Amino acid sequence: MNKSEPKIAIIISLGIAIVLWFYVMGEVDPNVTQRFSNIPVRIENRNSLEEKGLILSADQEYTVDISVYGRTTSLYNLRKDIEASIDVSNIDEKGEYSLEANIHGLPDVVQLKNIYPEKITLEVDQLGEKRQEVEINIEGNPQRDLVVMSHSASPRSVALYGPEEILKKVSKVVGVINVEGADSNISQSVPIQAVDSNGKVIEGVNISTSRCNVDIQIGKTKKVKIEPDFKGEPNEKYIITNITVNPKEVTLGAKDNRLGNIEKVLTEEINIEGIQSSVERVVKLQLPEGTNTVGNGTTEVKVNITVEEKVMKDYQIKTLKVINQPEGMDIIEPKEVNISMRLEGKSTDIEKLNVENIVLYIDLKEMLEGENTVKIQMEPLERITIKTMTPNNMMVTAVKRATANEEVAEE
Numbered sequence: 001m002n003k004s005e006p007k008i009a010i011i012i013s014l015g016i017a018i019v020l021w022f023y024v025m026g027e028v029d030p031n032v033t034q035r036f037s038n039i040p041v042r043i044e045n046r047n048s049l050e051e052k053g054l055i056l057s058a059d060q061e062y063t064v065d066i067s068v069y070g071r072t073t074s075l076y077n078l079r080k081d082i083e084a085s086i087d088v089s090n091i092d093e094k095g096e097y098s099l100e101a102n103i104h105g106l107p108d109v110v111q112l113k114n115i116y117p118e119k120i121t122l123e124v125d126q127l128g129e130k131r132q133e134v135e136i137n138i139e140g141n142p143q144r145d146l147v148v149m150s151h152s153a154s155p156r157s158v159a160l161y162g163p164e165e166i167l168k169k170v171s172k173v174v175g176v177i178n179v180e181g182a183d184s185n186i187s188q189s190v191p192i193q194a195v196d197s198n199g200k201v202i203e204g205v206n207i208s209t210s211r212c213n214v215d216i217q218i219g220k221t222k223k224v225k226i227e228p229d230f231k232g233e234p235n236e237k238y239i240i241t242n243i244t245v246n247p248k249e250v251t252l253g254a255k256d257n258r259l260g261n262i263e264k265v266l267t268e269e270i271n272i273e274g275i276q277s278s279v280e281r282v283v284k285l286q287l288p289e290g291t292n293t294v295g296n297g298t299t300e301v302k303v304n305i306t307v308e309e310k311v312m313k314d315y316q317i318k319t320l321k322v323i324n325q326p327e328g329m330d331i332i333e334p335k336e337v338n339i340s341m342r343l344e345g346k347s348t349d350i351e352k353l354n355v356e357n358i359v360l361y362i363d364l365k366e367m368l369e370g371e372n373t374v375k376i377q378m379e380p381l382e383r384i385t386i387k388t389m390t391p392n393n394m395m396v397t398a399v400k401r402a403t404a405n406e407e408v409a410e411e
Contacts, residue, residue: 029073033113036079037065041101041120045089050127052092057123057163059204062086064101064117070110081105086120097122125163132173133157134192134212140180142218147253147294148179149219159208160194166204171197173207177214186216221294222259223251226285228303229266232273240272241346241383242306250285250301253294262288267301278306308346312387313353315341317360320376320394324365331364332397339376339391345384353384367398 041062049055064084068075083104091097098119103112134153142148158173175190192212194205226245234240250265267283281303285293293299317339325331339360343350359379367374375393378386 029071031070032072032075033067033069034075035065035067036082038063039066039082039084039103042083042085044085044087048089049091049124053127054091054094054124055127055163056088057125057165057204062101062120064103064115064120066103066115067113068106068110069113070107074107074109078106078110086122088122088124091122091124094124094126097124123163125165128162128164128167130160130167130170131157132160132170132194135172135174136190136214137174137176138216139176139178140182142179142182145221146183146218147221147251149217149253149255149292149294151177151214151216154213154215155209158192158212160205161208162205166202169196169202170194170205174199175212175214177216179216179218182216182218185218187213188216189213217255219253219255219292220257220259221251221253222262223249224262225249225264226301227264227266228283229269229286231269231271234272234307235274235276237310238276238307239310239344239346239383240305241308242304244304246302246304247298250298251294252287252291254291256290258288258290262291267303270303270305272305275305275307278304280304308348310344311347311350312342312344313350315343315355315358317341317355317358319360321359321361323361323363326364326367326398328401329367329369329398330401331367332399334394337394339389341378341389342387343381343384344387345381349381349383353381357381362394362396364396364398367396369398369400372396372398 041064043056043062046056066082066084068078084101085104086099086101088097088099098121100119101115103115106112134156136151136153138148138151153175160167160170160173173192173194175192177186177188177190179186189211191210192207194202194207196202226248228243228245245267252259252262252265265288266286268286270281270283272279282300283303284300285298287293287299318337320333320337320339322331322333341358343353343358345353358381360376361379362374362376364372364374372395373393374396376389376391378389
């Protein structure tokens with residue numbers, strides 16, 4: 001055998017092995033293109049934006065889809081190693097930026113074919129800050145005859161951080177607490193959120209604290225009437241004919257038993273000095289110490305004062321009633337009574353007033369034996385007053401009545 005023959009055989013075998021390997025790899029482990037979807041994109045160097053007073057307008061999650069080319073065995077279970085990122089360290093001012101995502105985790109034998117989207121658009125805004133009061137929305141109702149007297153939140157205000165344009169949309173920061181069926185004070189921690197004018201939660205706003213402590217004071221209630229507190233009198237030619245208060249009543253709440261002695265609530269002082277026409281006043285209530293209004297929260301009421309011009313009319317009264325005549329006394333009074341009176345009131349009342357409606361009387365309760373000067377009085381007439389009365393008193397003589405024995409002795 002030629003010495004070169006073994007070498008040739010080896011070379012031929014190696015060649016056949018290589019061909020077979022390529023054949024097997026082509027058939028068993030071929031090169032393929034594979035798509036990986038929804039690869040999360042990590043935003044790198046956010047801190048560098050904040051250091052420049054900037055922030056991403058939308059704090060959202062970004063994803064990309066990629067296509068890669070490689071052997072089946074190389075692509076197997078590759079998904080867990082793939083990462084995508086965008087570096088924002090080179091952004092120096094607010095604006096809109098379209099940046100390519102960097103793909104990491106692909107082995108050298110795998111080729112990146114394409115990325116979709118090719119670029120991701122980021123909105124960068126100035127980093128803003130504002131302070132906002134915390135509002136507490138109370139839902140539900142305590143047990144019957146109990147009411148929420150007051151509530152407080154701690155902290156009372158919070159700091160908001162985020163894109164300036166988003167912060168402009170914040171109308172308030174609210175927390176919600178439910179008091180349904182409560183029979184005592186409540187202290188509870190509740191979450192708070194930034195919302196717009198429609199109550200919709202605004203995303204992308206960071207709050208200095210995510211919760212606040214709420215204290216609810218529960219108290220008793222009582223409904224009382226509202227009474228106007230007037231100062232002064234109308235012009236002397238006018239008279240008050242009607243007063244209306246709207247609402248007429250108010251429900252008070254208190255933390256203790258102080259409601260027991262409260263029957264009415266006065267308004268603040270209403271000056272009607274010298275008025276010559278009807279007036280309307282909106283006035284606050286003078287709430288008793290330690291009480292609050294509940295229900296619709298009324299703290300102001302509307303008071304209407306109607307005035308009419310006074311009129312006067314003269315009357316002649318010829319009858320007089322005697323009341324409280326002492327026992328054992330006979331009364332000697334004038335045989336004729338003729339009393340002149342001038343009465344004053346609103347025109348509609350005076351026009352309807354007849355002599356028969358006017359009752360004059362003398363009260364003999366303090367009568368002594370002998371002559372007595374007694375004041376003539378008139379039974380009250382609504383909204384009508386006496387301007388003059390002549391005479392306004394009369395002389396009455398009281399004589400002790402004789403007993404039966406005294407009458408016999410005289411005989």
